[in-house]
Amino acid sequence: MSLTPKAAAPKVPVRTFSAAWVAVIALVCAGGAAGATAAYFTYAPGAAPAACAPGSTPCFVNVTDDLGRAVTVPFDPARVAVLSPNIMDAMFRLGLRSHVVGVDCYAPAFGGISSDYSSDQIALWNLSSAMCIQVGPTFSLEELANATPSLVLASTIIPAQAVSEIIATLHIPVVILQPSTLSGILTDVGLLGEIFGVVPAATALTVQLADELANASSALAQYPSIPTVLVTYSVDSNGYWTFGAGTFGTSLIVLGGGQSISANNSNPYPELPPETVLSANPYWVIYGTGFGYNESFYESAPGWSSLSAVQNARAVGLDSNYLTEPDPTMILTGLPDLIAILHP
Amino acid sequence: MRERKPPVAPLPRSLRWLWYLLAGLVGLLLVSPLIGPTDIPGLVVLQIVLHQLTQGLLAPNACAGFALADPCATYITIVWEFRIPAVVLAIAVGASLGISGGSLQGVFRNPLADPFLLGISSGGTLGAVVAFLYFFDNPELLNGLLPLFAFVGSLGTALLILAVARTRASSVETLLLVGVALSSFLSAMVAFLLLYHQQSSQQVYDWLLGSVAYASWGQIDITFAILLVASLLLIAHARALNLLQLGADIAQSAGVDPRRLRVRLIFLASITTAVAVAFTGIIGFVGLVSPHIVRRLVSFDYRVVLAGSLVVGAVFLLVAWDAALLVGVGTVGIFTAFAGVPFFLYVLFRRGRTSSMGGSE
Structure with missing residues (x-):
């Protein structure tokens, strides 16, 4: 095949080509740097909401959520969509279950309500498939609209496109509650107390949580040694998923009297290669259970059987919710359970 | 070089x-x-559509005659703000991908050519991932910038391909190989970035599966506008594309500049694909299969192939979207393959031994 010849060499395309490559690579490098160094996110407490006068309707409060977004929400909304188990836990503990008209579920083909809530949680919180609002693989705006909530409480798993549609089309405010630290859990409890007008209950729960954290912290000095720990909530052929610096998971391990082998990892949720785990040789291995995960699942991880913790019966399962859901139960039940494992 | 008008062949009768x-x-x-x-009862859906289309002149009470548990306003929102935009966007995106695939297969004279083989989708994905990385903490801003970044990523990749296409040393094979290499390179960069930003991986994964679930009327306006202009321009080049199928020398002797034609069509196909990718994520297979179906069922004439690919692509994506909804998943990218492969194989084997690009085997 022949091409039409040109008199002059095509210099412009060559420059375009080079410049485009440089731009793309620079963009990627900058993106990588941002991802590697930026903190997950930090909570920026907003101004205290003005108290709603009794009987004044409609009444709104201004809050700042965990992404630092200023959101105006209706005071004490009767119908709320709760799109994350950690928020549902706090809602239940504050006596707000009756406000919840919808919860997050994956598509029925992926387990429906059981994909995100354990059977214990479903029974305790009186949840049902009828309350399902599909959040994955695609968010169902239609199911949310049909639930007619006046407020959506969600985690960062909700796609940005869905958040925008909820706000712009359905005109429902969205508050993102996903604390990155243990102290953030207390902050979010306080935030819910303000939104729903249950400040006394929220304060009582916050005090209880703070006491638990303080007790765990003061107990650290009494332990004869601080063992090294790998806490993993999932594994695959590439390694072990765990927590990095600045996360609630790493804080949980520290307060539990352990020293995380990934505490200094700049990636908040790194996947540690088997080689790294084997060379760190953690004294304890804590793995998340439930939702189909058990010890046999973790045995498939490369190098699992070579870990001295596994060989010496120091690989112990702990409910995944206690490890991955930053909520009051993590502090009130997960932390004591972790302490009991690490310091029997 | 001034292009002579190519000779016109009669349209196929079938x-x-x-x-x-x-x-x-x-x-x-x-x-x-x-x-x-x-x-929602079918009649209510129809009444809502009539109500909205005619500003209430027809069906003034959209939910008349039905004792519905929820306020009618909720159903109007569901039908008019979510369902109809999704259906219309599926048609627009399917048509865009279809005609892009048709024109690229013609340009490259290769049955495997489609918008994604050239790395256009990988470029869009890279753009989307960069948007997720930088604006993850601001969902509203992210939603606004995500299509823009994906579009820039797709178009940037297409411009790289075009830069290669404009060089004297470029050949069809070189372009395809550059596309495949670019695609791999960009996919590797996406994987690299995600390693360092796990918290956005779920959202990126959803985006990669492709969906029209978040369609809005604004997106539809843009997609249809680009589709209309690009389709008219692409179909205007159909006769030249027909000549190109006979070989570059013959096309050139008939007044077609193959390299200029290639650059123009790649640009038009790329911009059409980039818009589709920007609003819906990655939806594969439509651009690959639609032109083949038209060639097998109707004609090898590119005037028909391009126009037909518009229709087949739209039907194809809408069927996939309906299937995704019936299964309760909502990600259309998977179902384009589920819905398309059986029909594609049927068409392929039913029509005997003719090559899907037109030659005899």
């Missing part, structure tokens, strides 16, 4: 399949808005 497909598209347009997780 266009009945195209009419069948058009009728199918109309049928799907009527049925698709009925599908969704909320049980």
Whole structure:
């Protein structure tokens, strides 16, 4: 095949080509740097909401959520969509279950309500498939609209496109509650107390949580040694998923009297290669259970059987919710359970 | 070099399949808005559509005659703000991908050529991932910038391909190989970035599966505007594309500049694909299969292939969207393969031994 010849060499395309490559690579490098160094996110407490006068309707409060977004929400909304188990836990503990008209579920083909809530949680919180609002693989705006909530409480798993549609089309405010630290859990409890007008209950729960954290912290000095720990909530052929610096998971391990082998990892949720785990040789291995995960699942991880913790019966399962859901139960039940494992 | 007007061949007589497909598209347009997780009576859906289209002149009370548990306003929102835009965007994106695939297969004279083989989708994905990385903490801003970044990523990749296409040393094979290499390189960069930003991986994964679930009327306006202009321009080049199928020398002797034609068509196909990718994520297979179906069922004439690919692509994506909704998943990218492969194989084997690019085997 022949091409039409040109008199002059095509210099412009060559420059375009080079410049485009440089731009793309620079963009990627900058993106990588941002991802590697930026903190997950930090909570920026907003101004205290003005108290709603009794009987004044409609009444709104201004809050700042965990992404630092200023959101105006209706005071004490009767119908709320709760799109994350950690928020549902706090809602239940504050006596707000009756406000919840919808919860997050994956598509029925992926387990429906059981994909995100354990059977214990479903029974305790009186949840049902009828309350399902599909959040994955695609968010169902239609199911949310049909639930007619006046407020959506969600985690960062909700796609940005869905958040925008909820706000712009359905005109429902969205508050993102996903604390990155243990102290953030207390902050979010306080935030819910303000939104729903249950400040006394929220304060009582916050005090209880703070006491638990303080007790765990003061107990650290009494332990004869601080063992090294790998806490993993999932594994695959590439390694072990765990927590990095600045996360609630790493804080949980520290307060539990352990020293995380990934505490200094700049990636908040790194996947540690088997080689790294084997060379760190953690004294304890804590793995998340439930939702189909058990010890046999973790045995498939490369190098699992070579870990001295596994060989010496120091690989112990702990409910995944206690490890991955930053909520009051993590502090009130997960932390004591972790302490009991690490310091029997 | 001034291009001479290529000779005109009569249109093929056997266009009945195209009419069948058009009728199918109309049928799907009527049925698709009925599908969704909320049980809304078909007549109510129809009344809502009439109500909205005529500003209330027809069907002034959209939910008249039905004792519905929820306020009618909720159903109007569901039908008019979610279901109809999704259906219309599926048609626009399917048509865009279809005609892009048709023109690229013609340009490259390669049955495997499609918008994604050239790395356009990988470029869009890279753009989307960078947007997720930088604006993850601001969902509203992210939602606004995500399509823009994906579009820039797709178009940037296409411009790289075009830069290669404009060099004297470029050949069809070189362009395809550059596309494949670029695609791999960009996919590797996406994987690299995600390693350092796990918290956005779920959202990126959802985006990669492709969906029209978040369609808005604004997106539809943009997609249709680009589609209309690009389609007219692409179809205007159909006769030149027909000549190119006979070989570059013959095309050139008939007044077609193959390299200029290639650059123009790649640009138009890329911009059409980039818009589709920007609003819906990655939806594969439509651009690859649609032109083959038209060639097998109707004609090898690119005037028909390009116009037919518009219709087939739209039907194809709408069927996939309906299937995704019926299964309750909502990600259309998977179902384009599920819905398309069986039909594609049927068409492929039913029509005997003719090559899907037109030659004899």
